Amino acid sequence: MKKNNETKKENTQFSRRRFLKSSLSAGLGLALAGPGADYALLGQGAGKKKKKPGDLSIAFIGAGSQGRVLLESCLRIPGLHFAAICDIWEYSRRYAQRYLKKYGHIVNVYEDYRELLTKEKDLDAVVVATPDWMHAEHANACMEAGLHVYCEKEMSNSLAKARSMVETARRTGKFLQIGHQRRSNPRYIHAIDKLLHEKEILGRLGQAYAQWNRAKSDMLGWPKKYTIPQAKLEKYGYASMTHFRNWRWFKKYGGGPIVDLGSHQIDLFSWVFGVNPSTVIASGGSDFYKNREWYDNVMVIYEFETKAGTARALYQVQTTTKHGGFYEVFMGENGSVVLSEVPQKGNWAMREAHAPEWDSLVKQGLLKSETAPIQKVTTKDIFVDVRVTAEAGRWPLPVELAKPAHQPHLENFFDAIRHDTPLNCPAEVGYECAVAVIKVNEAVKNKRLIKFRPEHFKA
Numbered sequence: 001m002k003k004n005n006e007t008k009k010e011n012t013q014f015s016r017r018r019f020l021k022s023s024l025s026a027g028l029g030l031a032l033a034g035p036g037a038d039y040a041l042l043g044q045g046a047g048k049k050k051k052k053p054g055d056l057s058i059a060f061i062g063a064g065s066q067g068r069v070l071l072e073s074c075l076r077i078p079g080l081h082f083a084a085i086c087d088i089w090e091y092s093r094r095y096a097q098r099y100l101k102k103y104g105h106i107v108n109v110y111e112d113y114r115e116l117l118t119k120e121k122d123l124d125a126v127v128v129a130t131p132d133w134m135h136a137e138h139a140n141a142c143m144e145a146g147l148h149v150y151c152e153k154e155m156s157n158s159l160a161k162a163r164s165m166v167e168t169a170r171r172t173g174k175f176l177q178i179g180h181q182r183r184s185n186p187r188y189i190h191a192i193d194k195l196l197h198e199k200e201i202l203g204r205l206g207q208a209y210a211q212w213n214r215a216k217s218d219m220l221g222w223p224k225k226y227t228i229p230q231a232k233l234e235k236y237g238y239a240s241m242t243h244f245r246n247w248r249w250f251k252k253y254g255g256g257p258i259v260d261l262g263s264h265q266i267d268l269f270s271w272v273f274g275v276n277p278s279t280v281i282a283s284g285g286s287d288f289y290k291n292r293e294w295y296d297n298v299m300v301i302y303e304f305e306t307k308a309g310t311a312r313a314l315y316q317v318q319t320t321t322k323h324g325g326f327y328e329v330f331m332g333e334n335g336s337v338v339l340s341e342v343p344q345k346g347n348w349a350m351r352e353a354h355a356p357e358w359d360s361l362v363k364q365g366l367l368k369s370e371t372a373p374i375q376k377v378t379t380k381d382i383f384v385d386v387r388v389t390a391e392a393g394r395w396p397l398p399v400e401l402a403k404p405a406h407q408p409h410l411e412n413f414f415d416a417i418r419h420d421t422p423l424n425c426p427a428e429v430g431y432e433c434a435v436a437v438i439k440v441n442e443a444v445k446n447k448r449l450i451k452f453r454p455e456h457f458k459a
């Protein structure tokens, strides 16, 4: 008997540990902060925080994995008053409420966003981190209520709903920032705006490659004591706890791995090439997992008609091998730039041997000196020309992000509210990315090339 109880206890602890691990996996923001990150959260143990004059009063709708990452980043930003949390799941509500309490923020807690909007009369902005299919309903209702919105990517799992968000932002005049956080990352801004666009260090840009590969994983579970009753699940549109926890894999709620992961990087292709794609072809399938609806692997090729001529980008998302992890490469006639949200995986430029010198860029502080010389390979035994095949040395980028990856994007949002400065990813930009990404699923399904016209990207 004792043994059985112990086994039961162990199982419960095991599943709870696993659950916490999976819940925190999206807390990648912290891990991504890199060396030198300032981990000091504002106000720990300092008693109940009162709203100060000039503070922006904020609420969160959706306090799951990503909601907690954003919440944690917001705790580092001065001048915010945490007013309320809304989540349909008791587990997420309690977690967020207790977490904020630790930093002296006593928040009101709601299950239904409509109650939050009726009762919270003093809000300035809302952070929306619910599953993709609810973004439009939540963001639109908040903007209609006179609030600015930071809404996680993907903007929506439907282009009609994403368009409605652009229209609401336009009509209400509220800021709507979409959570493509690389757009505010100083490392990405330096690489793309400064080095590729202004200094044109790669000459003509012709190709891009990006990938997000993950090892195979089980479906997410949940602590059984937090099982949501079926009637409540259905009230909020979820077929089951399995769907509720694994919404990314089901067509009603999300767009699958290509939308979930690909959107971060496909967004960069348009930023780098300065235009939206003109065509897309793709292949993918539900080849591995039998209990999930969306494609578990997708390979994509885009074409871009840039000012300098045609450019192409190759993208893949894999969910049954983590080979190579996630990173992006931008290639031009004079070299390439490798980036990743994890700086160890990409934060450098590589110069082709024939390219104009980069030493002057080092003197200007725009690049660091080459860390490795061009590989010395002898041609004695191999019948290749090392001048064109040898690996180039790395020229590290001099910019570091000494804070969690989402913090600059949130800061950009709050700055816009305070000072009327531009958003780095306003609704229109988020919509362009949504078109490029969501159409991949159509290309896979119909096994045909899709041609885009510029007006397809306008909402």
Ligand SMILES: NC(=O)c1ccc[n+]([C@@H]2O[C@H](COP(=O)([O-])OP(=O)(O)OC[C@H]3O[C@@H](n4cnc5c(N)ncnc54)[C@H](O)[C@@H]3O)[C@@H](O)[C@H]2O)c1
Residues within 6 Å of the ligand: 026, 061, 062, 063, 064, 065, 066, 067, 086, 087, 088, 089, 092, 111, 113, 129, 130, 131, 132, 134, 152, 153, 154, 179, 180, 181, 236, 244, 245, 260
């Ligand atoms: N920018 C990034 O790097 C990044 C990373 C991860 C997730 N995301 C995005 O964040 C969003 C949330 O993802 P997640 O990983 O946190 O998912 P999650 O399932 O862990 O959390 C979603 C939360 O929303 C709550 N919720 C669901 N429906 C709701 C409703 N109708 N009203 C209120 N609350 C509701 C759930 O109870 C849960 O707590 C998604 O849009 C996802 O694409 C972005």
